[in-house]
Amino acid sequence: MGEPLRQPLEPHHPYPVPAKRKLSSEIWKHRKEYLAISPFYLLFAVFGLFPILFSMYLSFQKWDGIGVMTFNGVNNYRFMLTDPEFWKAVGNTLLIWIYSTIPMLFSALVVAFLLNASFVKFRTFFRIGYFLPNVTSLVAVSIVFSTIFSNNYGLLNYIFTSFGLDPVEWLNHTWGIQLAVSFMVIWRWVGYNAVIYLAGLQSIPSVLYEAAKIDGASGIQSFFRITLPNLRPIILFTVITSTIGGMQIFTEPQVLVGNDGGANGGGLTIVLYLYREAFINNYFGYGSAVGWGMFVLIALFSIFNWKVVQGKGTL
Amino acid sequence: MIRSKNVLLYAGLIAGLIVSVFPFYWLAVMATRTTPEIYSFPPKLWFGTHLFDNISRVFESINFFRTLLNTLFVATASTILVLFFDSLAGYTFAKFTFPGKKWLFVLLLATMMAPAQLSLVPSFVIMAKFGWVGSFKALIIPGMANAFGIFWIRQYAEDSVPSELLDAGKIDGCGFFRLYWNISLPILRPALSFLGAFTFIGAWNDYLWPLIILTDERKFTLQVALASLNGIYTTDYSLVIAGTLLAVIPLIIMFLFISKQFISDIAAGAIKS
Numbered sequence: 001m002g003e004p005l006r007q008p009l010e011p012h013h014p015y016p017v018p019a020k021r022k023l024s025s026e027i028w029k030h031r032k033e034y035l036a037i038s039p040f041y042l043l044f045a046v047f048g049l050f051p052i053l054f055s056m057y058l059s060f061q062k063w064d065g066i067g068v069m070t071f072n073g074v075n076n077y078r079f080m081l082t083d084p085e086f087w088k089a090v091g092n093t094l095l096i097w098i099y100s101t102i103p104m105l106f107s108a109l110v111v112a113f114l115l116n117a118s119f120v121k122f123r124t125f126f127r128i129g130y131f132l133p134n135v136t137s138l139v140a141v142s143i144v145f146s147t148i149f150s151n152n153y154g155l156l157n158y159i160f161t162s163f164g165l166d167p168v169e170w171l172n173h174t175w176g177i178q179l180a181v182s183f184m185v186i187w188r189w190v191g192y193n194a195v196i197y198l199a200g201l202q203s204i205p206s207v208l209y210e211a212a213k214i215d216g217a218s219g220i221q222s223f224f225r226i227t228l229p230n231l232r233p234i235i236l237f238t239v240i241t242s243t244i245g246g247m248q249i250f251t252e253p254q255v256l257v258g259n260d261g262g263a264n265g266g267g268l269t270i271v272l273y274l275y276r277e278a279f280i281n282n283y284f285g286y287g288s289a290v291g292w293g294m295f296v297l298i299a300l301f302s303i304f305n306w307k308v309v310q311g312k313g314t315l
Numbered sequence: 316m317i318r319s320k321n322v323l324l325y326a327g328l329i330a331g332l333i334v335s336v337f338p339f340y341w342l343a344v345m346a347t348r349t350t351p352e353i354y355s356f357p358p359k360l361w362f363g364t365h366l367f368d369n370i371s372r373v374f375e376s377i378n379f380f381r382t383l384l385n386t387l388f389v390a391t392a393s394t395i396l397v398l399f400f401d402s403l404a405g406y407t408f409a410k411f412t413f414p415g416k417k418w419l420f421v422l423l424l425a426t427m428m429a430p431a432q433l434s435l436v437p438s439f440v441i442m443a444k445f446g447w448v449g450s451f452k453a454l455i456i457p458g459m460a461n462a463f464g465i466f467w468i469r470q471y472a473e474d475s476v477p478s479e480l481l482d483a484g485k486i487d488g489c490g491f492f493r494l495y496w497n498i499s500l501p502i503l504r505p506a507l508s509f510l511g512a513f514t515f516i517g518a519w520n521d522y523l524w525p526l527i528i529l530t531d532e533r534k535f536t537l538q539v540a541l542a543s544l545n546g547i548y549t550t551d552y553s554l555v556i557a558g559t560l561l562a563v564i565p566l567i568i569m570f571l572f573i574s575k576q577f578i579s580d581i582a583a584g585a586i587k588s
Contacts, residue, residue: 023414030413032491037404037419040460044426047457051434051441058437065440107331114328119321128574129332131581132339135570137520139538140559143545144338147345147552153354155341162357191335192581199582237585248432251522255542271432271523278436279527291433298430 058288065284076289086290088265089273090297092178096269097246099182100189105238107186108193115194116201127198130191141184142255146171149180149256171257174266181252181267189245193238200234201227236309243305247298250275270294339567346370346560350553369557376554377540378533379561385451386536389525390518392455397514398507400460405468406499410476420469427462439527449530454521464510470587471506472499509580512573519566537562 027034062072080086111130115123133141148155149170157167170176204227212222253267259276261268268276274294278287345353348363373379408420438457439448447453476499484498500507522538529539541562545555570577 026414030411033407033411033413036407036491036495037465039400040404040423040462040465041419043457043460044462047438047441048426048429048434051437052429054437054440055434058440065443111328111331114324114331117324120324120328124575126328126332127578128571130335131574131578132567132570133335135516135520135566136339136563137522137538137541137566139520139522139541139545140342140563141338143541143555143559144342147353147556148338148341153356153358155358158356158358187334187338190331195578195582196585199579199586203586234586244430248430255545258546274432274435275523275527279439284436284440287436291435295430295433 055288055291058285059292061285063284064282066282069285072285076286077293079286080289080293085265085268086273086293089261089268089270092174092261092266093247093249093269096178096182096185096249097243099178100185101239101242101246103182104186104189104242105193105235107190108238109197111190111194112197112201115198127191127195130194132191133188134192136188138184138188138251139255141188142252145180145184145187145252146256149176149183172263174264177253177257177262177266180256181249184252184256185246185249189242193242196234196238197231200231204230232309236306239305239309240302243301244298247271247294247301270297339563342556342560342563345553345556348553350551353552353556365553366557369553370561372551372554373544373558373561376548377535377544377558379558381533382535382537382540383565385534386519386538389451389454389536390515392451393458393518394511394514396455396459397461397464398511401464401510402468402500402503402507403495404460405465406472406476406495406503408465408469409472410478410481410499423462423465427466435523435527442528448528449534450528451534453528454518454525454536464514467510467584468503468506472503475506476502505576508573509577509584512569512577516566516570 059076060072060074061069062075063069114120115126120126150157151169151171152167154170156170160167168176170180208226208230209222212226217225248271249269250271253261253269254272254275256262257267259272259280261272270290271294274287274290277283277290344360344362346369347366348359349365349368352359352363352365408416442448442453445452447456480498481494484494489498520538521536522542525536525539526542529535532540532543535543541555541558544558548554
């Protein structure tokens with residue numbers, strides 16, 4: 001705040017009241033409003049903006065967090081781009097994202113349609129049941145699912161063998177780990193997305209459907225001409241949030257198969273890689289560079305998704 | 316014809332519900348079993364008799380109540396601070412005009428785009444400089460005012476806090492803070508209860524940041540303690556499972572009380588943004 005505007009205007013000042021002074025007196029008049037909104041901006045400056053700038057600086061340094069920082073040029077980035085482990089982590093993250101997001105959003109849409117049917121009773125009850133996985137901690141979820149996907153005595157293998165199939169050593173295969181992680185993501189987020197789709201469906205005015213019916217439109221036609229276009233912004237929202245979430249998957253593979261991502265590093269995601277390099281191996285400079293690599297990836301991916309979902313409407 | 320369609324629809328809904336709820340049942344069943352029983356083949360699908368035995372071994376291996384209190388403290392403190400700072404800022408954005416308001420709000424929304432993982436390393440370095448590594452301060456203070464909450468409160472306050480009421484308050488001699496605390500805050504209660512529950516659940520379940528920050532076992536929150544149990548007691552799995560059950564139950568009970576309103580608010584929030 002400080003002491004504002006108490007200095008008298010200099011007598012021989014060439015201009016009458018300067019506009020600047022008006023603005024600052026206006027600001028002073030609203031000092032309480034500024035004070036009320038200031039905590040967010042102060043916190044963001046210290047714990048948001050500064051770390052981002054600092055991470056840019058760190059990404060060009062070699063530093064173990066304790067010793068002397070030395071300038072490292074673009075070596076961190078060069079190492080990142082040539083490290084097969086980094087690309088493996090990128091590939092794993094994208095695969096897990098694809099395995100999980102498509103079935104997840106599709107199931108959520110189906111659940112929302114079922115719940116939206118006019119005669120469904122106990123709708124609240126169903127919504128709570130479907131939403132419950134979403135408030136459960138990821139660590140707990142990962143522990144429970146590790147017993148379901150366990151190599152030898154897992155529940156899933158019991159089901160497999162009781163149908164006469166051979167048991168699968170899920171956690172010894174890259175794809176097995178990725179399926180297990182994807183399944184956890186699906187399980188946790190179907191209800192959340194279904195609830196959002198349901199609200200979207202209910203916000204479409206029923207007049208539109210009645211008018212379409214009078215004009216002789218079939219159910220499928222009104223789905224593609226009314227439901228889908230009206231839901232598109234909401235679908236876009238869920239695609240973007242699940243992209244951001246999917247790029248940041250960490251807890252599920254870390255608890256399920258450990259810091260190295262398990263057999264053949266199948267569960268090594270980008271954030272797990274970042275965590276390992278920065279906080280287990282203490283490569284702080286390199287960890288910052290990986291953070292920026294991830295940021296670029298998320299940005300590219302979000303733009304790509306946005307284009308795809310936008311394009312869908314022209315079908 | 317129509318009836319069979321209905322049956323099919325309910326069957327689909329119930330099948331999905333079973334998938335959603337089964338892992339909770341499975342967790343509860345395993346928590347009542349011994350480790351050899353958990354690993355037995357075929358698996359035991361009904362409750363056993365070792366629940367209290369398993370729980371008492373959890374209490375012997377970690378200080379469960381301290382961990383629970385740590386988690387409660389972090390989650391409660393975060394929630395109270397977020398509610399205060401977010402509601403004050405959100406209400407101010409909704410009900411007052413001041414120079415630069417529009418740009419400040421755009422800036423606030425833009426900060427939501429910044430990904431948290433980008434600054435994981437430098438945030439840790441800053442915490443180390445502040446001497447906050449190992450301290451709850453690092454878990455509570457950086458997040459005590461956030462863009463989402465301010466946005467949420469602003470949306471609600473715009474429609475629900477009548478400007479006439481604020482004018483009347485001003486005439487009666489209420490200052491800026493009294494207008495907020497005595498007049499607006501009670502009206503904002505529905506929006507606050509959602510933001511509070513959302514913040515509490517998030518803080519309760521947070522894992523990556525506490526994992527990096529908390530170095531001393533006595534300061535562990537439930538999630539960090541649970542993950543470390545899972546890493547240490549690989550052969551005593553009934554203990555890990557009982558700990559998991561204990562860590563999950565409080566939040567589920569809380570959620571069941573608020574679930575109906577909470578779920579509607581989640582959907583409303585998504586549709587608005």
